Amino acid sequence: MKKILLSLLILGTFVTVKAQFPAGGFGGGAKKPTVFGRVTATILDSVTKQPIDYATVSLINVKDNKSVNGGVTDPKGKLSLQNVAPDTYKLMIGFMGYKTKSISVITTPAKPDQNLGTIYISSTENSLSDVQVQGTKAIIENKIDRMVYNAEADGTNAGGDATDVMRKVPMLSVDANGDVQLRGGAVRVLINGKPSGTMAASVSDALKMIPAEQIKSVEVITSPSAKYDAEGSGGIINIITKKSNAQGVSGSVNTSVGTRQNNGAFNLTAKTGRLSVNTSLGANLAYAQDSRTEFVTNTTYLDGTTNNILQQGVSRWSRDGYNGSLGIDYDFNAYNNISSNVKLNQFSNGGPGSSNYIINNLPATNISNMDMTRSNMDWNVDYKKTTKKEGEEFTISGQLSTGRTPTSFSNILTSAAAPNGIITSSDNTAKNNEYTAQTDYTYPFSKNTILEVGAKGIFRNVKSQYGASERDFDYNQDVAAAYGVIGFDITKKIKFKGGLRAEYTKIDFNTQTSGLEKNDYFNLFPSLIISQTLKKGATVKFSYNRRVQRPSENFLNPFRNESDQFNIMQGNPQLSPELSQNLELGYSTYIKGSVINASIFYRTTGGVIESSISPLVENGITKVLSSYINVGRSETYGLNIFGSYNPKPKWTLMSNFSANTYEVTNTATNISTGTFLNYSLFGRSAYGFGKGYNFELFGVATSARRTYQGKTDPFYFYGASIKKDILKKKGSIGLNTLNPFTKDLHIKTENNSVNAVGNVFQSSNIYYPLRSFGVNFSYSFGKLKFTEKKKIKNDDVKQDQQQGGGVGGGLQQ
Structure with missing residues (x-):
């Protein structure tokens, strides 16, 4: 049925384009066109x-x-x-x-x-020919529809991964696990304007696979139009990597060696005439380091009995991964273009660990081992047709994504009751396949009045295989969508862009315990943006949109991960999507070379998905089960203030402050958490000494993060780098450090749960080894000429970004 629907959609789009462009590449007129x-x-x-x-x-x-x-x-x-x-x-x-x-x-x-x-x-x-211009490139570009963080211009990123980059992007917050939030809400993360199958499994793991040296910029889009998939209550993040279409041969090499991890990235582009080929390869290796953990769990049952577990452990985890891509782009003529791109990546982490327990005053010891691998392939084909009418464009795109996530673990628990040890082990392979067809058409009635329409179909299947069985969990999700967007000038200074997106979602899934279940729903997602240009280049903007968050693989997979057998993790296939409404008022201005951007927003969300703990008694032993639930409804108020100032031509100061309230009301009990304030602060200072030397300092501080059941304590980190341009500014070499005076990043989390079994309180302390020192080198060759192509974008699935928890470059609008 899916193949039939895809074929009908593609056939329909070709019929449409033939009707729209009878004299173009599809036409069969007798007269040979100019x-x-x-x-x-x-x-x-x-x-x-x-x-x-x-x-x-x-x-x-x-x-x-x-x-x-x-x-x-x-x-x-x-x-x-x-x-x-x-x-x-x-x-x-x-x-x-x-x-x-x-x-x-x-x-x-x-x-x-x-x-x-x-x-x-x-x-x-x-006299200008004798002037030597020195200084640093702008790190932040503030635009009417987005904020852009130019990662390639920030020397402190060298030697890290995409998670380190995200921590410095204005308006974003990253928790201890690497999960990303935008202004207190979940986000959709794209790479070059497209989704990745690896992101569907876990955003935090996927970000660790990308070396920081491979990232060109990060776009933050808080008010996407109806043209975008409706996913992302907070908005969209688009990571632009360093690749290009260039006449001749061009490329870049980046490498870094450090005490925490090693990265390497290579990009190459060759263009001759109408044909362009580009390829990239990245790899990273994190050294095995000891990460210390402490858990204190107290459970009080309804009958008044108690159970206490004290756990202290050390995990020696290592991480390695690679990613590669190959793309081909061909212009048949001035109006017809076809392109295709294949991306492959793999990421592995895990290692041995040991823990000492005191269970109700009785000691026990556990030896563990865990291995997890994520591998993914994304293949897309895109066709674009333009006309003599500037701005008119028709595209049709198809994409295939396949992902595999094998996970295995083993435990040997030794105690006075089991001196020979109790051995437990398990393995799971999660399979994620996704097929997408999309068509879009843009027609400019005039220079200032533009209509955009389109349709899209997404067909997903997630299977989780345990042991010999292949149908322990089988989840199908099909989404059909259509949209229309109109943009025009109300006056010379006031612009309007509004639209409506319709999405129909069909879900069915099988589990061993519940059998076949179904869940279909239809939603409308309006959006509008009104902006006005003020005096001296200042702008003010008001926006409204409705968004959805569908749970993804990690949220749904019912596999019980017992790598820590007293703290079990399991997905919940019964989850419903989140639905949110967003209002934003923004203002930006330039004052004597300084940039100031401020915004306030309000968001209400129904069916909020959060992590939840509950007591679990098995074989007389109390354990903690972590899963996901639809908690209830939330209301969020927030603000963001960004500023950039140059005290001197060579010196740049930059700061960003984000704050939002947190309040969730349980729809079943009508009990509210109360209102709490979450905030984060980022500061940066960069100075160009001349002769190619640049020095940078940065720091990030966050407040405590609230959830429905508890909170995570505040934490901070800081770093510095010095870089020297070499080889006629085509290359650079530098030194960088992260948390040089603090060995570990200490993260404390407390959760408290009350349910039908009783009350469980859990306190955890994680000591993550963050201190690092490194050396980095980069070199670019050839003449780069960037071109942008329309790519398919799936941005409708809630990622593993627990709330713990604009558009340019590769992201087209």
């Missing part, structure tokens, strides 16, 4: 070699000296003029304070596309 091409270039300052943003460019026909096309460069200095007929032209480039430059351009039917490469323009001030 071959149109494009002219591309990158405009840079001749002295600083920096991009010229918003330079004016005109394409003039030499026969009649009339302008036939034109435009302005983007923030990277890029220029792309479409629908250029074969002829002889001159390209005129002008910008205030620079000399006008003319370039000869000749296009022919045999070669309609012309890449002029890098064009340098010089200042009208002669």
